[in-house]
Amino acid sequence: MRIAVIGTGYVGLVSGVCFSDLGNQVVCVDKDERKVAMLRAGEVPIYEPGLKEVLVKNAEAGRLSFTTDLTEAVQQSEIIILAVGTPSLPSGEADLRYIEQAARDVALSINEYKIIMTKSTVPVGTNHKIKQLVSDLSMKPFDVVSVPEFLREGSAVKDTFNPDRIVIGTDDATAATKIIELHQQLTDNIIVTDVRSAEMIKYASNAFLATKISFINEIANICEKVGADVTKVAEGMGFDKRIGSSFLKAGIGYGGSCFPKDTQALIQIAGNVDYDFKLLKSVVDVNRDQRYSVIHKLEAIYPDLATRKVAVWGLAFKPNTDDIRDAPAIEIIQELVARGVKINAYDPIATDNFRKVVEHENITWCEGAMEAAAGADALCLLTEWPEFEKTDLSALRATMNNAVLIDGRNVFSEEELRDKSFIYRSIGRPNMNTHNDLSPLPIT
Ligand SMILES: NC(=O)c1ccc[n+]([C@@H]2O[C@H](COP(=O)([O-])OP(=O)(O)OC[C@H]3O[C@@H](n4cnc5c(N)ncnc54)[C@H](O)[C@@H]3O)[C@@H](O)[C@H]2O)c1
Numbered sequence: 001m002r003i004a005v006i007g008t009g010y011v012g013l014v015s016g017v018c019f020s021d022l023g024n025q026v027v028c029v030d031k032d033e034r035k036v037a038m039l040r041a042g043e044v045p046i047y048e049p050g051l052k053e054v055l056v057k058n059a060e061a062g063r064l065s066f067t068t069d070l071t072e073a074v075q076q077s078e079i080i081i082l083a084v085g086t087p088s089l090p091s092g093e094a095d096l097r098y099i100e101q102a103a104r105d106v107a108l109s110i111n112e113y114k115i116i117m118t119k120s121t122v123p124v125g126t127n128h129k130i131k132q133l134v135s136d137l138s139m140k141p142f143d144v145v146s147v148p149e150f151l152r153e154g155s156a157v158k159d160t161f162n163p164d165r166i167v168i169g170t171d172d173a174t175a176a177t178k179i180i181e182l183h184q185q186l187t188d189n190i191i192v193t194d195v196r197s198a199e200m201i202k203y204a205s206n207a208f209l210a211t212k213i214s215f216i217n218e219i220a221n222i223c224e225k226v227g228a229d230v231t232k233v234a235e236g237m238g239f240d241k242r243i244g245s246s247f248l249k250a251g252i253g254y255g256g257s258c259f260p261k262d263t264q265a266l267i268q269i270a271g272n273v274d275y276d277f278k279l280l281k282s283v284v285d286v287n288r289d290q291r292y293s294v295i296h297k298l299e300a301i302y303p304d305l306a307t308r309k310v311a312v313w314g315l316a317f318k319p320n321t322d323d324i325r326d327a328p329a330i331e332i333i334q335e336l337v338a339r340g341v342k343i344n345a346y347d348p349i350a351t352d353n354f355r356k357v358v359e360h361e362n363i364t365w366c367e368g369a370m371e372a373a374a375g376a377d378a379l380c381l382l383t384e385w386p387e388f389e390k391t392d393l394s395a396l397r398a399t400m401n402n403a404v405l406i407d408g409r410n411v412f413s414e415e416e417l418r419d420k421s422f423i424y425r426s427i428g429r430p431n432m433n434t435h436n437d438l439s440p441l442p443i444t
């Protein structure tokens with residue numbers, strides 16, 4: 001099939017690469033000339049493991065190309081995939097200006113029958129609006145199909161080639177057949193629904209996963225007070241197939257370009273039809289508070305926190321990505337800096353992106369983990385990059401001014417820390433937090 005993908009963010013790029021790898025002819029369109037020039041040169045504008053290899057392979061095979069010329073791309077394709085951003089407005093509602101503009105651009109370019117397949121996450125009813133918008137501008141035949149995307153950053157290639165399911169929302173049987181054909185090599189779990197249900201499946205899925213995270217974070221907070229270990233609690237719960245073990249990792253809360261935005265949007269979608277989504281509002285509140293748990297733990301150790309130097313390991317919202325959109329590290333570092341704390345920050349990949357959003361004279365950007373820890377009064381681990389697990393804790397203790405470790409992602413274990421003389425705080429693991437055997441060094 002001949003496919004045009006509009007937007008070369010995570011979703012557009014990975015979809016384009018996947019469909020070309022399946023033998024289709026794919027052209028990816030972006031209005032950002034810099035991105036298109038990079039992609040044409042075989043460079044990938046985002047850090048996503050495995051993406052570059054498969055992109056270059058398909059580009060060299062002549063199945064995948066990149067352009068800024070939307071009209072030509074649309075005219076030569078049968079299927080047009082909309083994969084542009086739908087960020088949050090200040091109200092929390094999804095900002096539909098990019099998807100509406102892309103739909104208009106497509107409408108003005110249609111020369112013959114097209115299937116417009118929306119992969120962007122859009123509020124319920126948006127695909128009907130897109131249909132209206134296109135038919136207002138074009139007399140040519142077309143169908144609009146909602147195919148929400150479920151990939152995760154950091155494992156986007158694997159997720160796209162091995163999806164748990166494909167959801168196809170359409171009212172048209174012919175379009176459904178064509179889109180099923182496009183995906184049938186990927187999975188047998190293809191669910192065809194009406195358009196509104198497909199749109200809702202995406203929001204409901206993200207809201208449910210966010211709920212699991214806020215739930216386990218609240219359990220963690222109670223564990224700290226009653227003397228239980230949340231990692232054991234989550235393990236014990238996860239063996240129950242009805243609960244499942246995934247998305248039960250307690251920490252400093254969820255971030256990223258999707259959960260914060262999509263939970264807010266669903267609250268708004270509900271509000272627009274006079275439904276007060278109380279549960280999801282609490283999920284969002286819990287998540288906001290959870291980010292501050294790191295600061296509360298620091299304050300409990302250092303009443304004079306403002307005079308201290310704190311190392312931060314991890315700036316990206318999760319490991320294996322350079323994406324810092326709504327990363328918990330942003331709010332945590334901004335709050336510490338506002339209090340006068342000096343920060344040594346380090347991330348293996350995301351520092352350049354982070355500096356575009358947070359810049360302050362009290363922040364020193366470091367090239368390595370040990371460099372960041374040198375002379376610090378405390379170290380906060382905010383992203384569980386694999387390299388942090390391999391830390392030589394004796395060397396870490398020796399380089400820090402005070403051996404205080406706040407582990408926001410429960411990376412280290414009690415065994416590893418025994419006899420290392422750290423004051424150690426993690427999330428929901430009270431035994432370690434009060435363990436006298438750790439013989440903490442006196443704080444200077
Ligand atoms: N990032 C994810 O992991 C993920 C996963 C599932 C779903 N989604 C959803 O997919 C959508 C895209 O997210 P993303 O993170 O991949 O995108 P992004 O915001 O990183 O990139 C969007 C791209 O679209 C381009 N663009 C915007 N308007 C255009 C137009 N009219 N013509 C050509 N190009 C245009 C922009 O220049 C940009 O490069 C969002 O709705 C998001 O919620 C994202």
Ligand SMILES: O=c1ccn([C@@H]2O[C@H](COP(=O)(O)OP(=O)(O)O[C@H]3O[C@H](CO)[C@@H](O)[C@H](O)[C@H]3O)[C@@H](O)[C@H]2O)c(=O)[nH]1
Nearest residue numbers: 149150151152153247248249251253254255256258317318
């Ligand atoms: O047990 C867990 C799992 C995740 N997180 C955090 O949750 C956030 C999101 O993680 P993840 O879901 O792995 O990454 P995303 O790339 O944001 O993917 C989510 O958002 C995408 C965009 O909608 C969807 O496509 C995916 O299915 C959905 O998992 C990150 O900050 C994680 O640190 C936790 O705190 N605990």
